Amino acid sequence: GAVVSQHPSRVICKSGTSVKIECRSLDFQATTMFWYRQFPKKSLMLMATSNEGSKATYEQGVEKDKFLINHASLTLSTLTVTSAHPEDSSFYICSARDLPYGYTFGSGTRLTVV
Amino acid sequence: DQQVKQNSPSLSVQEGRISILNCDYTNSMFDYFLWYKKYPAEGPTFLISISSIKDKNEDGRFTVFLNKSAKHLSLHIVPSQPGDSAVYFCAAPGNTGKLIFGQGTTLQVKP
Numbered sequence: 495g496a497v498v499s500q501h502p503s504r505v506i507c508k509s510g511t512s513v514k515i516e517c518r519s520l521d522f523q524a525t526t527m528f529w530y531r532q533f534p535k536k537s538l539m540l541m542a543t544s545n546e547g548s549k550a551t552y553e554q555g556v557e558k559d560k561f562l563i564n565h566a567s568l569t570l571s572t573l574t575v576t577s578a579h580p581e582d583s584s585f586y587i588c589s590a591r592d593l594p595y596g597y598t599f600g601s602g603t604r605l606t607v608v
Numbered sequence: 609d610q611q612v613k614q615n616s617p618s619l620s621v622q623e624g625r626i627s628i629l630n631c632d633y634t635n636s637m638f639d640y641f642l643w644y645k646k647y648p649a650e651g652p653t654f655l656i657s658i659s660s661i662k663d664k665n666e667d668g669r670f671t672v673f674l675n676k677s678a679k680h681l682s683l684h685i686v687p688s689q690p691g692d693s694a695v696y697f698c699a700a701p702g703n704t705g706k707l708i709f710g711q712g713t714t715l716q717v718k719p
Binding site for chain 1: 640642644649650651652653654657697699701704705706707709710711712
């Protein structure tokens with residue numbers, strides 16, 4: 495089946511630095527990828543839709559300049575958390591769409607900003 | 609506007625019994641629904657789906673029922689096993705292709 499690889503699984507960074515999270519579709523081409531954030535004991539919050547070769551579409555309330563998304567190829571989307579602050583600490587998950595209704599998720603990245 | 613709702617935040621079931629997780633939706637244009645299982649600190653894994661042209665889909669211990677008139681679907685797990693303990697999300701693709709998730713239900717299966 496479809497596999498999505500997300501890296502790193504855990505990252506700790508200092509406040510003010512930037513962190514990049516990668517999401518790769520391993521055995522299929524994904525023109526569309528999604529980035530989610532999960533707060534403790536909460537549902538998955540969609541942050542943005544990443545489209546290959548074009549600008550990402552951000553959900554309302556998500557800061558575009560803080561959460562930079564790049565989808566430069568059909569198998570790779572990256573999320574960069576810029577000038578990270580402790581409140582950015584969260585669990586970030588990517589998802590790739592491989593069929594009309596096929597959504598495969600990465601294993602998630604635990605970001606801790608200290 | 610919460611288009612997909614899971615009104616029960618948690619459910620506790622004895623091993624071997626049936627687990628029933630419920631989901632309601634408000635958008636009658638939804639034509640496909642998916643259930644995902646999620647463990648802490650992991651991404652969701654796909655469980656089962658159902659198209660709106662069906663009212664039931666079964667895969668092993670998992671069965672999803674769809675009642676379009678009531679805009680309601682349910683996931684039945686039988687028999688429940690301790691390894692089924694996780695958070696279960698129902699979801700539906702919106703018209704832009706993005707998945708719209710419910711709030712999730714935490715299932716605990718007790719040995």
